[in-house]
Every structure is written in structure tokens, then in C-alpha cells.
Amino acid sequence: MGMPTVFISTYAKAPQNTPMYENNKQIGVMLEIQKQNHVVVNADATFITELAKDYLKRIVIGADFSKDISPLLKGIEKDFLIQSQGALIVALKVAHQKYHDNFLQKK
Template identity: 40%
Template structure:
């Protein structure tokens, strides 16, 4: 395979529909092994619009740039109580990716 999958999870904020439906926010990133570009993403957001919006924000991002520019992009464009959960899960997935890259290659 030319891609890898990494996941990250965080507790959803209480009082939100995300918490009522999932209890946690989860993100799955499909990453190109050679370029480290995010080629697909799946998220546990409640609405299809939010899922589609995040896909457009995240797909194509080059993880060689680090995670902070992507998190900044999200924070500048996503205004919801769950933004902290998104950030924690994304950072967790990125750390998992970095650990695997360092040990595998």
C-alpha cells in the first residue's frame, strides 16, 4: 500500500450533539507514505456539512509542515464548542504518525 492510516481520539464536550451521539471525537487520516500528504480523512462529526467542510480543510495538507499550521487553519475557520476536541484528536493522530515514521523509516 502507498498510504497509511492513523487515528486520534478525544472526549467530546458535554452538552453538545457530538457528545450525545459519540461521546468522543475521532479522526482517521489516510496519509501518503512518500509525500506525507493527507489524501483522505474521516471524522466523527454529527452533520454531513461539518464532515465535508473538514475534508476540504484537511485533505491535501502536507504533514512535513508540522501540525501547527493545520491546527491554526482549523481554529481560524471552525467556531464550535468541539474545537478543542478536534485539536486534541488531531495532535494525537499526528504524534502517532510521527512515532511510526521515525521507527519505520
């Protein structure tokens, strides 16, 4: 019996001259998505601080990955004002595409 969720991790290059670049060279985003309704139920990232990880969770949980995630990305652009914002957006776009390619396309 399979899991009711799917786990996806993606990475994007962090901007140079930032603590994230110095520590990891990249940002990692991990998402747990409910298979039945395609909604993100848990999230994590390779941010340095717990506050940033928690903030990402509160923004991403509830997003429907079967649909366009432009509203989610616009919310990040507006409210998640970090140096690695662009890398975060790239990682989420890759996660969205990976979900579509590996889960939705196989149905």
C-alpha cells in the same frame, strides 16, 4: 506489497452538553496519509453532519504530516467554529504524533 498510504484514527473526548458528547462521548478523526510525501489524501470524522465532515476534509487534505501542523491547527481555530473545536485539535495533534512515532521514526 504494502499500501501506498497509511491509515490513522485517533479520538478525543467531546465537550459535555454537546450533541457529539450525547451521541459518541468523543470525536474520532480518521486520516489517510500518502507514505511517499506524507500528505493527507483523505479524511473523515465522527461529526454528526455531512457538511462538517466535508468541511474538515477540505481543511485537512493536503496537509503535510512530516512537518509542523501548527498552520493547520490555526486554520481550524480561525475557520472551523464548532463546539468540539478543542477536541478536534487534540485528535489531530495525537494523529500527527502517532504518524511520527509509527511511520517517520521507523525509516
